[in-house]
Amino acid sequence: MATAFLFGFGKVGRELVKLLLGTDQDIELVGVTSSRGTVLTEGPRDKAELLRLAREGRKLHEHPSFIPGLLAPDSAVAVKPDIVFIAIPPSYETGEPNRTIYKALVEEGINIVTADKTVLALHYNWIKGKAEENGALLGYRATVAAGTPAIDAARALRYRGVESLRAVLNATSNYVLGLVEQGLSLSEAIERSIKDGLAEPDPSIDLHGWDAAAKLTILANELGLEAALNDVDRVPLTEEAIGSLAGEKARVKQVASLRVEEGKAVLRVAPEAVLPGDPLYYAEGERNVILYYLEGDMIRLEGPAGPAWRTARVMLADALEILRAS
């Protein structure tokens, strides 16, 4: 049976544990590492206890077999699993420790399935090259519109001369904007989104466009356009921006857009006024919409982008595909 290791015991990590240990899968989960330490799940008792912690939303260090200080990537590299699932928070400022973690894994030829956008958004060609060189496979469908095959669709359009794309990629800001439309102030809407389990305690990753910008960067690279996160022009979603854009007919959406100019991608994430008839207008709640413009026509892809349980299922699907291919 194939073995898997998990980095991260937050919402997505716990859902993965529930899938791997709570349902019938041909993958054995051999360990989990959080930011503080590791649990190696060596016997059925360890596994049962881990599943209980995941189901109850508890912390990894409450596990009786918790080894404090045994951190990623060392914990997994020692075990050499067939797959490492990465469900740790992104780190867009320095790219670390995420970059070091990915590097150590692929240099050991360990396959990665990730929901973390850090390394792809900052160093797309570097990590792809490293992986290929070392025969490691990367699954990252969960990084963009998890639930909706956005990565695959972008890759299919690589040689088609896409001229531009427009998209709603960040579920949290879309949810927040929906609440604002219902009459809440932006800060009330953020507070409610945190309570509803959608927004992170620090909502700037979503509202300042970091998350959408990272996704947009990955899509650009799939299209064959070189781009990195810092190339994206980001305009934060503020009370003022919403007020100035909202009109009688228009809805305000956080729009991620890409335009190809002289073979180069021009990338932007900004609040925009969107009118009825535009497919972005109908992006509700956690649904993502991606529109590609090419050859005088438009391709529309639309689907769910979360929540954590769906992201976990997408990661499992990536893992099954990798195990079948390797």
Add this chain to the structure above:
Amino acid sequence: MATAFLFGFGKVGRELVKLLLGTDQDIELVGVTSSRGTVLTEGPRDKAELLRLAREGRKLHEHPSFIPGLLAPDSAVAVKPDIVFIAIPPSYETGEPNRTIYKALVEEGINIVTADKTVLALHYNWIKGKAEENGALLGYRATVAAGTPAIDAARALRYRGVESLRAVLNATSNYVLGLVEQGLSLSEAIERSIKDGLAEPDPSIDLHGWDAAAKLTILANELGLEAALNDVDRVPLTEEAIGSLAGEKARVKQVASLRVEEGKAVLRVAPEAVLPGDPLYYAEGERNVILYYLEGDMIRLEGPAGPAWRTARVMLADALEILRAS
């Protein structure tokens, strides 16, 4: 420079010639085979003459270097090109000569880029296995909703537990139904579609659901469900069917559907009454729409399905991807 050979000099074949010889591409077209013979394009004069025939919509046998009786697959196998483009008519009755052509090519390890659905719809696992065994790559994005990344999206959903799909996959019948809505009888609409260059002289491949059924079969296989063309329940589009389904609010669409029952695909292509609010209702002209139902949610993919020049561009994109990978 990579070399390519082309089977078929109909609408799509001519568009491919225009792309390969009339625009700047890193692929050299070394020969074309029609149902009657072959032209080997050895020098610039042969190429210029072939491009002229393609642009003027003429027959291959008008070429001064035409070799009558040199047929597929022998013509290409002798030349051993890097890619063979297949743009010959489908052959759903016996599967021949298409099956023999594909077999001969993959056994020589020759990569195939095809717009013909025959072999994938009839013998999906056989041809995929043969290709893998012989190290040949298959590009077939042009077989389903060419222009829209339907194959890639389906493959991405393989391990996601899709419960059903509903789609408008046949551009011709959709175009015909649009004309019927404008007041034409079915036979008038068919006649007009033939004149507009959309319908084939024998429209039964489209109106009796063969084309949509073949596409549906390929999507089912991409989803990991075993299926062959003859498993599809096909209900022809007739004047009576349209009359009985059309209502004040409903539009009649040729709907291709798949339902998973006990792990098996139940496949059907039939005229259906579709109501406003249903994304299939808004499928206009040559646009295809594919809806996936899974995990309590829906994924929507929508885009252009033709015409021939677009199909040719999709085939070129497949070829460029294959050349990069091989």
